[in-house]
Amino acid sequence: MPSPRTADSVSRSGGLDGGAAAAGRLELLEGLLAAGDPTRCAQRALSWLQRRGVRRGVCLAAYADGEPRLLPVASLGVSGERIERFSVDLELEDHPLTRALLASGPSLIASNGIGATPLGRGDVQAIPLAPLHPRDLPAGLLLVAPPSPTLTREARWLGRVLGPRLAALIAAVRLEESERRLQRERGLLASIINAVTDPILLTDGDGRIIIANARAETLLATDDDQSEGRRRAVALNNMLFSAALTRHAIEGAAAPRHEVPLVDPVDGSDLLFELLSTMTTNAREGTGIVSILRNVTDLQRATVELEDNYRKLRQTEADARAERDRLDLVIDSVADPIIVTDPGGVTVMMNAPAERLFTAPESAGPETLRLVQANDAHFSSFVSNLFFEGDALRRSGSIGLVDPASGAALPMEAISGKIVSALGEVTALVTILHDRTEELERARLFEELKNASAELEQKVREATAELVRQNELLRRSHIALEQASALKSQFLANMSHEFRTPLNAILGYTSMLLKGISGELSPHQRRNLERIDSNSQHLLSIINDILDITRIEAGKMPLTVAEFPMAELIREVLAEVEPLIARSKLTVTTQVDGALPPLRSDRQKVKQIVINLLTNALKFTPQGWVTVTAVGEPERGRVAIAVADSGIGISPKDQEVIFEDFRQADDSPTRQYTGAGLGLAICRRLASMLGGELTVRSALGEGSTFALRLPWAPGDGH
């Protein structure tokens, strides 16, 4: 510390007046205070000292770098080389400068200590610089050649004022440097942890975040200006993260892995992290937890995808296998041979039917082998043709193969198709053979059928033409028949007229003779004339019958319908036939239902029928009886008139014959009974015209019953 004496000595020193010296010191103090760094401060001090008259160099050494050593801070008149080499390790207690530093005042270092200071030859005075704090060691040494006593005073003063200032500046510089270093290190650390893409954070014992990297902040920290959705996501993440930390703390490291599902607040996607946390204890900060969240989202997704892909692969493989099996099954179940050939003509695959054609079993004989080889040669030729045909993708043609087992010819239709790769090169050739044997057989049969059909058609045409011809013939013959029938009717009509004219004369003359117009007759003549008369009458009745038939057939038989009582009609019939009855000696009885209502019909025709039936009965009954009955059949709306006899009867086979024209049961030329045989035919026709029927019930030798059934009125009944 400056003493008043020292100040006095300064004021007395040099040739300078006291005022100027004081002004120089003040100026120096201002300069020292203005200097911002230790070097400039030291140089101002040395410059001031030099102006005071110091020669031969001066050096200022101090603790410049925080280490226990002295380094030159500034110098004047000293070679740069020496200054650079100058450094004093204060651990070396025997070093003159170490001892000078610890000395309470200036020390003289003898010239034999050459090399201890940068000032070179000669003695050097080392003046300690006052420390910043009185208890501290001196801040450095001022090394000067031994000056005059005035200068020594000045130098010692300088040591006192410069030391604290220099020490403070050096300390400030060092603090500044250390802060800069710390700042850089912190920046680097921040860069490092931010460069880690996994969230890293340090939390205190309560789970509050102390340090977090950018990624962690994105997930777990929020600002007020962020969107509501993002804030919620962050809140959720914090909750999830805290829960994970708690779980981790409870389960400890025993748990294999702690997975934390979080939400990406930016895009809302689900993230999955693996939590790695470590407890740290720091004296200043207390207990904290360092957590690293390793993003395994992609890993998990990749795992899932990998598993998925693997499963798909397996499935695809299984599908392919099943497909292949199915294809094999299909190919083998196809009855047509299928052959796959590679471009070299080598068979790659064939189904069972193809194998039967192109391979021979081991037990095959030479003939089978020969046939198989022949098939192979035919097939190869066909296939190679397709390869040579260039662009054609398909080819179909016929190959004549042989069944190696039976030797039977197999006309085959071959369809080949090239399988072309994406690059356009032919990779295989698929050939399907189709046995055309059946087809050809069908075609042959079809042809035959067609021919037969054509033949049949021709025959049908011919037959049709023949039929048309026959029809035409029939039509013509029908016309001819109709004409013939008309002619016949006309002829019969004419004939009956022609018959009647002479018959009229015969009957007329006979009648007149019998009446005695021409004179008296002898009994013999009368008898003969009567025979002529009865034969003429018979002839007339035959002609009348023929005329009746002709009339009926020509539809020219007129009906005259009227009401009449049945009993009266029967009486008339009996009266008419009375001469015959008288001659027959038969018992003839009649039985007419008294309750019968009058019949409405053609009286003349009914009478004609009954007379005919009765005449027949009398004619064919040698002995016994004949009865005529008439009864009503009200349930059928008709009346039945029956003529029964005990005569010769009619055999069943003759029972229809008798109703035919010109027929009698006995048709022989020597027949016993006369008559034209038209009676019953006419009767049946008449009965039919009247809406009735005429039937017979009879047996040979047991008589006959003819029944005429008529409706109460024509059009009645059935």
Next chain:
Amino acid sequence: MTPDSSALVLLVDDYPDNRDIYVQFLTYSGLRVEEAENGHQALDKAFTLRPDVIVMDLSLPGLDGWEATRRLKRDPRTREIPVIALTGHALAGHSKGALDAGCDAFITKPCLPERLLEEIRAILAAARPRAGDATA
């Protein structure tokens, strides 16, 4: 001679034997008989002789009985003379044709002379007023 017995019958038939029979019998029965053997003759005699009754066979050569009757019935001189048709044609239609032609009666052959006589007498009896008028 009674008006009855003096009645004149014109008998038309182309078959001579039939004419002969009826002429013999009708004459024997007291009637006067004139004969004609075809239609034209019948018309001539009918117009000239004006018989009381005409017996007309329908099937005649040349002008047949139907046409002859139609002409007689169209002519005022002979319109009133009854005509008895006599035919061997017995088929249906013949009688109707005869009546349509104007015949007053129709007899089918064979016809015994006495049957014809009955018919003539019946016709004459019916025609009596006219005959009476004619004589008056």
